[in-house]
Structure formats: C-alpha cells, structure tokens
Amino acid sequence: MQEFTDIFNAFVLLLNFIFVPALAYGAQLSLGALAVTLVYAVLRFSNFAQGDTMAFGTVIAILFTTYLQDIGVNLGFLPTALLAIPIAIFVCIIYILxxxxxxxxxxxxxxxxxxxxxxxxxxxxxVTGGIVRFIIGPRHHNFSDGSRFLIGAREFKDMTGLSEGLSIKTSQFLTLTIAILLVGFIFYFLQKTKTGKAMRAYADNKDLALLSGINPSRIVRVTWILTAILTAMAGVLYGLDKGFMANSYHQLLLPIFASVIVGGIGSPIGAIAGAFVVSFSEIVLTYVYKKFFIYLLPEQLEPTGLVQFLGTEYKFAISFVILVIVLLIRPTGIFKGKVI
Amino acid sequence: MRNIIVFTLMAVLLLMVGFLQSWSLMLSIFNLCILSAIMTLGVNIQWGYAGLFNVGIMGFAALGGLSVVLVSKEGVNEAIALGGSDMLMAILFMAVTIILSIYINRRIHNKFITTLIVVFGYFVARYYYINASASIESVSPSLSGYLGGLGLPVMLSWIVGGIFAALAAWFIGRISLGLRSDYLAIATLGISEIIISLIKNEDWLTRGVKNVTAIPRPVPYEFELQQASWFQDLVAKFYANKVADLSDVERLSMLSEYVNDASIIFVKLCYTGLFLSVLILFVVLANLALSSPWGRMIRAIRDNEVAASAMGKDVKKRHLQIFIIGSAIAGIAGAMLVTYDGQFTPGAYNPLRYTFLIWVMVIVGGSGNNLGSIIGGFLIWFIWIEAEPAGFWLMEFVVSFLDDSGSLKQHLLDSAQYMRLILMGAVLLLVMRFSPNGILPEVNKKL
Incomplete structure (x- = not known):
C-alpha cells in the first residue's frame, strides 16, 4: 500500500510543479506567439516590440485595476484586473494603430x-519599454487580488490523504479558460469570416489578394487589432500569474520567438504548439527532481544532489537551444511555416 | 568637404567641454567616444557592408570583457588546486561529447545514438562541473572565489577578446545565415542574453555580480607618475612661467597639485594614444577592404543577392566572413572598454547601452560609411553623456512648477532616466525615417 501512495505522491508532485505551471505558462506564451506569427504572416516582419508592448498593455491594466480597487470595486474571488482588461485592450489597440x-x-x-x-x-x-518604465518604474508589481487558489494544496491533501498537495491558482485557471476562448475566437475569425479569409489570402499571396479587390489597409488594421487583443491579454494573464516586472516582459521575447519558429513562422496553429513545446521543456528541464526520486526509489538509492538538468537562471537558454536545434534540423518548424 | 566640416564641429564640441567643464572630463568622453566608434565600426561592417542585422552586440562586447579577466588577472592557485582538475574534466567531457556527437551524426546518421551520447556526456560533465564550481567558489568568496586568469599582459586580451567574439559569431552565423534575414537577429539576441547570464551566474569564472576589480593596466598608474622624477621635471618645465614669481613654499605646493592633475590627464592621454591607434588601424583596414575586389563583391551581394550568387559568389560564406569580422571588432572594443574601466562588472551590461546605443550610432552616422560610423560614435556618445545632466535639469525645471509635497514630483524625478530610453528610440526612428543615409552617406565609388 505504501508503494502505491508513494507513486501517487510522485505523480501529484509532477502534476503540481510541472504540468499545471507549464500549461499556464504555455497558454500565456501561445497568445504572445500568436500575435507575433499574425504580424509575421500578414506584415512580413518579426516584431521585436512584442514583449514590451505586452508590458504596456499590462501597465494600463494595472493602473486601471488600482483605480478600481481605490473606489472599492472588486469581483469577489476573481481578480479585479479582469474588469480592467477591456480598457487595456482598447488602449493597446489605439497605441499599436x-x-x-x-x-x-x-x-x-x-x-x-x-x-x-x-x-x-x-x-x-x-520607446515602448521607456514609456512602460517611465510610468511604472522597473520594480516588481503584484496586482492580482481575489482568492489566490482555486484548489489549495491543503484542501487537496485533506481530500485525498496524500502527503503531496495539488494547488491550482486562480490565475492559472483563468489563463487557460481565457486563452482557449480567445484562440477559439481567433481561429473562427480566420477560418469562417470574410475578413479572416481575406487576411489569409493576403498572407498567402499579397499580389493575388490585391488583384481580387482586397483592401490592404483594412487587412493591416484588422491584423493589428487582433495582435493588440492578443498582446494585452497575454500580458495581463502573465502578470496575474507571475507579477509584473518590465524586464521580465522584455525577456519574454526570446521564448516567444522560439515558440513561433519551432511551430513554423507564420502558422497560427504552429505558434500554439511551439509555445507548449517551449514552456514544457523550460519547466521540465529546470525542475529539481530530488523529491520525486525520493518517493519512487528505495531508500539506499535516493539521490543526494538536486537532480536538476539545468539551473533556473538559464531558463531562457532553453528557448535558445530549442531555437538552434530547430534551425539546424528543420528550419520550417513543425508545421511548415515560411522559411525564406 | 562634408567630412571636414562635420569632424571640425565635433572637435569644437569636445574642446568646449575642455574649456567649460574640465580637460579630464573631456578626455574621458573622448576615450569612450573612440571606443564607441570602434564598436560602431564593427557593426557598420556587418550592416553597412552586408546588411546583416546583429542585435547581440552586447554579448560580443561582454565576451571581450571576459577575455580581459581571463588573460590579465593572476590565477588563484588555491582554487585551481581545489577545483581545477574537476573543471578540466568537465570541459574535456563536454568537448568529447560535442565532437563525438557531430562525428556520429555525420557518419552513422543515427539520431537516437547521437541523442544518447549528448545526454550521457552532458550528465557526466555536469557532475564534474557542479563539484568543481562549488569547490572553486568556496575559496575565500569575498576576495576571490574564482579561478583567476593567466596573468599575461592585458593588451593581449584585446586580441583574445576578438577571438572569443569571432568564435561565438561563427557559431551563430553557421546556424542562422542562409535562412531568413530576421533569424540572424533573433539568434544574436538569444546568444547575447545567454552570454550575459553566463557571466552573471558562473561565479567560478567571472565572480558574477561580485565584479572583478583591479585589472592590470597597459599604462602607468597615477601614483607612479607622481613619484617619478622625470614626470615631476616635465610638469615643472611646463608650468615654469606660471610658478616663476611665487615663493619656494608656495611653488612646491602648487607644483605638487599640478603634478597630481597632470598625472590623471597623462594616464588618460596614454589611453587615448592606444585607442586612437587601434581605431585608425581599423578604419584604414576597413577602407582598404571596402575598395578591394573583396569589398566590391560584398557590396554587390548586398545590393542584389540573387545576381551575385548567379555570378558564382558564395553568398552565405561571404556573409559568415563579414559577420565574424564585425563581431570580432565588437569583441575587441569590449575588451578595451573593460581595460579602460579597470574592472569587469557583469551587472553593468544592458542592451540599451551596449546594443541599442551602438545601433543609433551606426544609423545616425551613416551606414556603409566608415567615417560616418566614427562620427556617429562620437556624436551619439557625446550626446548620451551630456544629455543625462541636461535631462535632469530639464525635469527639475518642469517639476519646479509642481507642488513640493506631491508624489507626482518625486515620481517624475525618479523616472527622468527612462527619458533617455524614449529619446534614443525616437532618434533612431526619426533618423531612419527622415534621413536614412545618416550624417555622412555612403560614397558610391565608380566600379
């Protein structure tokens, strides 16, 4: 019986520290990556301003959230920032346009x-990074309120009787829900609506699209609006989960680019797949497996070291290594994006 | 003609600093201007000659800085005795793994075996590495806690820095050249971030954020000069008129003050001489290269890749060459900068100062023109340095109308430094838009 509990404990451990965080992080990345890939597909350049624009959207949300908190508005167990998201998106759209x-x-x-x-x-x-730091400074801000956990570690332990707890943060749950809805909307838009089809046609062959009477400035505008929605959303969700810091948003650029290229640049479904590849490898490779092995192995084989593939300080080196491997082996990415 | 006017104006600006502020400050600015110009020259070779977009200048400069530490500092014997052999094993295993995996991949084409070798080799190397770094860092952490260097003359590190940067550039170039042009930008961005986090976190190699100070100098120290009789005589001769009608006691005290001031200026002048000769060497070489058949080929490739490759030019190889040369120059400049500072501070590397500012210099100066990148380096560095106090004065002037107790005032004062970020970004965007050729446009010689 003891062995079974240990196996369950080890499993819950991985679920709690790898699967859930990686899923949430992957969802945040995929929104950012989707924005980059859309800009790439339609406007044909890699948008280096993505990370800082995400920070900009988040700053707007933080300002508005603080205002709402000051006048005493809240959403119960949900973070107040949800109310600020529409404003953040709106300002972000105007800024990007x-x-x-x-x-x-x-x-x-x-x-x-x-x-x-x-x-x-x-x-x-x-310029955007400067504006962000000018408004809010370089320090860490936590703007998440409401109840922190959807399922707390303690409740889970009481429920199952295991010694490892599984906790799901409200922000993680929100991230996944919103990301799924948003991605669903984007795909519906691209596949079913007339404007979406026009966008895809324009991305596929610009000259042909122009010949068939598609209005290029409208396509560009719609692309930027979609990008702004994704950007502000990704920024706010990331900030709710991990707190806001201008520099860490700037450094998101590399994982986002890695996701886009892994999935195949210009391919929306690829961007999402790539984001999860990057997020899972990042967390799987920097997690400390000591406790996991202590549960699974007999006492005499228990590891003495941390059992870690790579120190956490090199998190973004992993995105880079993934990038290098993809460029070496399959420059088109998983879903055959554009190469040259 | 335009060249002469522009350079004269720059000289006037620098002289004004000398007369209005102080000559020591003027020389500091001038020396850093030269270093910026060298770095800009390296980037100009990449962008102006070949249209390669390098977003990782910071990383290459940091590699140069690292080489200064590794070459010039004395080795820490105790640390080498404790962890040296383990570290050597780790490096050896890593090297063997890399070579073996490349060999296997080329010969047998079995991805599974290659992966297996890489994973196995990585873990063995990591095992040794963890032991080694722990024991090295345990050796008096407040004083050393790192391996130290070879104790060789510091000037040698300039060349080594170039080689380090060239190796990194070769690696990046091999991977990302020949694909989309923005892949190079993304890859350089990545490698520079990784280099910075390496030098910040690998305490056994660089002491990390504890900084390496007291780096040996290629020029004399001030206190040596102050005691050297030839220097005292020189200063006495120079100021002979000024102190002639003073009493002996006064003269001596005046003279010792003059000697102190002069020693500081003399040291800076020595640096100026060194840096200036490197800059002139590079400019001459770069100009010769540009007008050589090789330079013509490079420009032909830049202007029309398809046509050039149809003429049998190996575009990817030329790009790789250019990328390596430009990055090596950035590495050399990075090494010179650390030598000049006399300390290696990994925490000080930020992309704004080391990547972005250099880009503004290239674009403002005029991409494709070597003299242009020099003037760009000088002018932008000058503005960068002199704009900081100006920005604060401006901000203080603005907030002086505000209420003293308001938190807005404090916030604005704190945020004044970020104005530079916005300002420089705006300068780049404006110059790119309205004057894409820069101050000194590229000269198109008849071929």
Missing amino acids: LIDKFVYAYYRSKNSKPITIVMASIGVMF
Whole structure:
C-alpha cells in the first residue's frame, strides 16, 4: 500500500510543479506567439516590440485595476484586473494603430526590406519599454487580488490523504479558460469570416489578394487589432500569474520567438504548439527532481544532489537551444511555416 | 568637404567641454567616444557592408570583457588546486561529447545514438562541473572565489577578446545565415542574453555580480607618475612661467597639485594614444577592404543577392566572413572598454547601452560609411553623456512648477532616466525615417 501512495505522491508532485505551471505558462506564451506569427504572416516582419508592448498593455491594466480597487470595486474571488482588461485592450489597440500609422506604414508604402522594418520595430521596442518604465518604474508589481487558489494544496491533501498537495491558482485557471476562448475566437475569425479569409489570402499571396479587390489597409488594421487583443491579454494573464516586472516582459521575447519558429513562422496553429513545446521543456528541464526520486526509489538509492538538468537562471537558454536545434534540423518548424 | 566640416564641429564640441567643464572630463568622453566608434565600426561592417542585422552586440562586447579577466588577472592557485582538475574534466567531457556527437551524426546518421551520447556526456560533465564550481567558489568568496586568469599582459586580451567574439559569431552565423534575414537577429539576441547570464551566474569564472576589480593596466598608474622624477621635471618645465614669481613654499605646493592633475590627464592621454591607434588601424583596414575586389563583391551581394550568387559568389560564406569580422571588432572594443574601466562588472551590461546605443550610432552616422560610423560614435556618445545632466535639469525645471509635497514630483524625478530610453528610440526612428543615409552617406565609388 505504501508503494502505491508513494507513486501517487510522485505523480501529484509532477502534476503540481510541472504540468499545471507549464500549461499556464504555455497558454500565456501561445497568445504572445500568436500575435507575433499574425504580424509575421500578414506584415512580413518579426516584431521585436512584442514583449514590451505586452508590458504596456499590462501597465494600463494595472493602473486601471488600482483605480478600481481605490473606489472599492472588486469581483469577489476573481481578480479585479479582469474588469480592467477591456480598457487595456482598447488602449493597446489605439497605441499599436498609432505606432503603425507613424512608423510601419511608411516602410510598407516604400516596400522596404523586412530587415529594415525589424530595425524600426526595435526602435518601437525601446520607446515602448521607456514609456512602460517611465510610468511604472522597473520594480516588481503584484496586482492580482481575489482568492489566490482555486484548489489549495491543503484542501487537496485533506481530500485525498496524500502527503503531496495539488494547488491550482486562480490565475492559472483563468489563463487557460481565457486563452482557449480567445484562440477559439481567433481561429473562427480566420477560418469562417470574410475578413479572416481575406487576411489569409493576403498572407498567402499579397499580389493575388490585391488583384481580387482586397483592401490592404483594412487587412493591416484588422491584423493589428487582433495582435493588440492578443498582446494585452497575454500580458495581463502573465502578470496575474507571475507579477509584473518590465524586464521580465522584455525577456519574454526570446521564448516567444522560439515558440513561433519551432511551430513554423507564420502558422497560427504552429505558434500554439511551439509555445507548449517551449514552456514544457523550460519547466521540465529546470525542475529539481530530488523529491520525486525520493518517493519512487528505495531508500539506499535516493539521490543526494538536486537532480536538476539545468539551473533556473538559464531558463531562457532553453528557448535558445530549442531555437538552434530547430534551425539546424528543420528550419520550417513543425508545421511548415515560411522559411525564406 | 562634408567630412571636414562635420569632424571640425565635433572637435569644437569636445574642446568646449575642455574649456567649460574640465580637460579630464573631456578626455574621458573622448576615450569612450573612440571606443564607441570602434564598436560602431564593427557593426557598420556587418550592416553597412552586408546588411546583416546583429542585435547581440552586447554579448560580443561582454565576451571581450571576459577575455580581459581571463588573460590579465593572476590565477588563484588555491582554487585551481581545489577545483581545477574537476573543471578540466568537465570541459574535456563536454568537448568529447560535442565532437563525438557531430562525428556520429555525420557518419552513422543515427539520431537516437547521437541523442544518447549528448545526454550521457552532458550528465557526466555536469557532475564534474557542479563539484568543481562549488569547490572553486568556496575559496575565500569575498576576495576571490574564482579561478583567476593567466596573468599575461592585458593588451593581449584585446586580441583574445576578438577571438572569443569571432568564435561565438561563427557559431551563430553557421546556424542562422542562409535562412531568413530576421533569424540572424533573433539568434544574436538569444546568444547575447545567454552570454550575459553566463557571466552573471558562473561565479567560478567571472565572480558574477561580485565584479572583478583591479585589472592590470597597459599604462602607468597615477601614483607612479607622481613619484617619478622625470614626470615631476616635465610638469615643472611646463608650468615654469606660471610658478616663476611665487615663493619656494608656495611653488612646491602648487607644483605638487599640478603634478597630481597632470598625472590623471597623462594616464588618460596614454589611453587615448592606444585607442586612437587601434581605431585608425581599423578604419584604414576597413577602407582598404571596402575598395578591394573583396569589398566590391560584398557590396554587390548586398545590393542584389540573387545576381551575385548567379555570378558564382558564395553568398552565405561571404556573409559568415563579414559577420565574424564585425563581431570580432565588437569583441575587441569590449575588451578595451573593460581595460579602460579597470574592472569587469557583469551587472553593468544592458542592451540599451551596449546594443541599442551602438545601433543609433551606426544609423545616425551613416551606414556603409566608415567615417560616418566614427562620427556617429562620437556624436551619439557625446550626446548620451551630456544629455543625462541636461535631462535632469530639464525635469527639475518642469517639476519646479509642481507642488513640493506631491508624489507626482518625486515620481517624475525618479523616472527622468527612462527619458533617455524614449529619446534614443525616437532618434533612431526619426533618423531612419527622415534621413536614412545618416550624417555622412555612403560614397558610391565608380566600379
């Protein structure tokens, strides 16, 4: 009987520290990756400003959340930030459309090389990063309120009698629900609506799409609006889960790019798959397996070290290694994106 | 003609700092201007000659900085005795693993065996590595706690820094060149972040955020100069007129003050001489390369890749060459910077200062023009340094209208530093948009 409990304990341990966090993180990444891949497919450049724009959206949400908290509005066990999300999305849409009008539109009209637009996006990245830090500073902010856990570790232990607890944070649950809804909406939009079909046609073959009377400026505008929705959403959900810090948003850029390229750049379904590949490898490879082996192995074989593949400080090195492997073995990514 | 005007204006700006603020400050700015110009030159070779977009300049500069520590600092014998052999084993195993896996992959084409070798080798190496780093870091952590270096002359590290950066560039280039142009940008961004986290976290190698200080100098120390009789005589001769009609006691005290000031300036001048000769060497070489047949080929490739490759030019190989050369120059500049600072501070590397600022320099100066990148480096560094106090004054002026007790005032004052981020981003965007050729546009010689 003891062996069975140990196996269950080990299983719950992995579920609690690997599966649930990786699922939530993967969902957050996939929203960001989807935004990058949409911009890539339609506008044909890698948007380096993605991480900082996510931070911008989150800052708006934080400001509005603080305001709501000050006037005493709350959502019970749900975080107040949910009410701020529409505002964040709205401001984000306006910000991105303004950026497009003043920065990217010019290069589009001149048919500049993609790399020039990438450079412009780096300029945007720094301006946005500057604005974010100017408003809120470089420090860590926690803006999540309401009840922290949907299922607490203690309740789970009491329920099952195991010595390991499984906890699911409210933010993790929200992340998954919202991400599924949002991704469903995006796919429905791209596959079924007329504008979505036009967008795909435009991404597939720009000249042919223009010939068949698709209005390019409308396509571009819709793309940016979708991107802004995804960006603000990804930012707020990530912030609810892990807290807001300008720098960590900036560093999300690498995992997001890795996700996009792993899945196949320009392919929406690939971006989501890639995001989960990246998030699971990151957490699986940096988790400390000592306790897991203590449950499973007989006492004399128990490990003395931490049993860790890689220190947590090299988390983003994993995205890079994945990126390198994909570029070496299959540059098109899992779902055959565009290569050249 | 335009060159002369622009450079004269720059000289006037620097001289103004000398007259209005102080000559020591002017020389500090000037030295860092030269280093920025060298770094900019490296990036200009990549972007201006070949259109390669390197977002990881910071990483290459940091590798240069690391080489200074590894070459010039004295080795810590106790640490080497304790953990050296384990660390050697770890490195050996890693190397064997890499070589073996490449060999197996080429010969047998069995992904399963290759993976197995990589995983096995990694764990063995990691086992040794964990032991080694723990024992090395345990050796008097507050003073050393790292392996130290080879104790060789510091100037040698400039070359080593270039080699380090070149190796990293080779690795990145091999992977990402020949694919989409933005893959190179993404890959360089990744490698630079990884290099920075390596030097921040691998205390056994770099002392991490505890910094390595007292790096040996290629030039004399101030206190040596102050005691050297030839230097005192020189200063006395230089100021002979000024102190002629003073009493002996006064003259001596005046002179010792002059000697102190002069020693600081002399040391900076020595650096200026060193840096300037490196810069001139690179500019001459770069200009020669640009007008050589090789340079013509490079520009042909940049302007039309398809046509160039149809003419039988190996585009990917040329790009790899250029990328390595440019990164090596950035690495050398990084090593020189750490030598000049006299300390290696991993925490100080941030992308704004080491990647983005350099890009602004390249674009503002004029991509494709080597003299342009020098003026870009000088001008932007000058503005960067002088804009900081100006920004604070401006902010103080703005908030002086606000209520003293308000938290908004404090917030604005705290945030003034981020104005530079916005300002530099705006400069880049504006120059790219309205004056894409920069101050000194590329000269298109008749072929």
